[in-house]
Amino acid sequence: MKILGWNCRGMLSNTAVRELLELQERTRAELIFLSESHLNKCKADELRRVLGFDSMFVVESDGWAGGLVLFYHK
Secondary structure, X not given: OOEEEEEOOOOOOHHHHHHHHHHHHHHOOOEEEXXXXXXXXXXXXXXXXXXXXXXXXXXXXXXXXXXEEEEEOO
């Protein structure tokens, strides 16, 4: 099993999303964990679909601090 973990310090920029997509293409990770994502559930769900995962667990950020996201396949 390949796992990708990243303290991304925010996934709200197009650059960060592009970098994550490139990492996913190179590694083909089966599970992705993002810390400091700064995402709410709606934005995390959009990213989940873009990455091609069918499940996720989200701890929403508190404003501009924190946020955890786990993308996985059932």
